[in-house]
Amino acid sequence: LGVLGDGGRGAPHAAGIAGADDVVVTVTLSKSLGSQGGAVLGPVRVIGHLVNAARTFIFDTGLAPAAAGAALAALRLLRREPGRAARAHEVARELHARLTAAGLEAVRPDAAVVSVRAPSPEQAVRWAADCRTAGLSVGCFRPPSVPDGISRLRLTARADLSGPEIERAVRVIGETRP
Structure with missing residues (x-):
């Protein structure tokens, strides 16, 4: 929805x-x-x-x-403003493209969520905390909310994100990666 x-x-x-x-x-x-x-x-x-x-x-x-x-x-x-839904998809696709271009393993989005694979649950928690310290709030999924071996950062694309904001998010995630 x-x-x-x-x-x-x-x-x-x-x-x-x-x-x-x-x-x-x-x-x-x-x-x-x-x-x-x-x-x-x-x-x-x-x-x-x-x-x-x-x-x-x-x-x-x-x-x-x-x-x-x-x-x-x-x-x-x-x-x-029905175009907001399409814009959220566009932002998610752009996030995915930029994250994968930066060498991160990101899941191609079907909707507005882009997840980035983390090496371990502990590193996912630390990575999310480091992003937060740098001013970027991201979700963190790890067992038991996901199966073992697939801990992830979770980014939610918003229709109102600008190009510079997307670039900053990708930069912070890349710079703080474990």
Whole structure:
């Protein structure tokens, strides 16, 4: 949601199945929408069952009004500026190209996330910390959130990143690499 599909309408829209009677979709509000939490979208009967039977819903509370408002504002922005989704893809492709040109092992992005392989979990943590010290905030994935042997830095491409900002990110990642 916010990156794939026409205007960022999501993967089901891109696949041509959005709104079908038998499609259930989970969406995160914390990635491209910059909020928190998530939602399950689907037939009323399925949603009713989840609300009444799924432990994660039974013991959960509703979204905070501020989080719901932030997600709604982001959705409205996407509707007004549908080109943001395509720009996020463009930034992700540029990050990937520059990172691989710098000799880093980066995964070709399908959406807005570009991950860069780290030698070990410990080095991934240190690398992310060194990036942060240099003023660049990157995610760090390591076991148990990923399988052993594939620890990574995680970069999220944003539609508003400029060429100089992309270049700086690549430079910092390259200079701090273990």
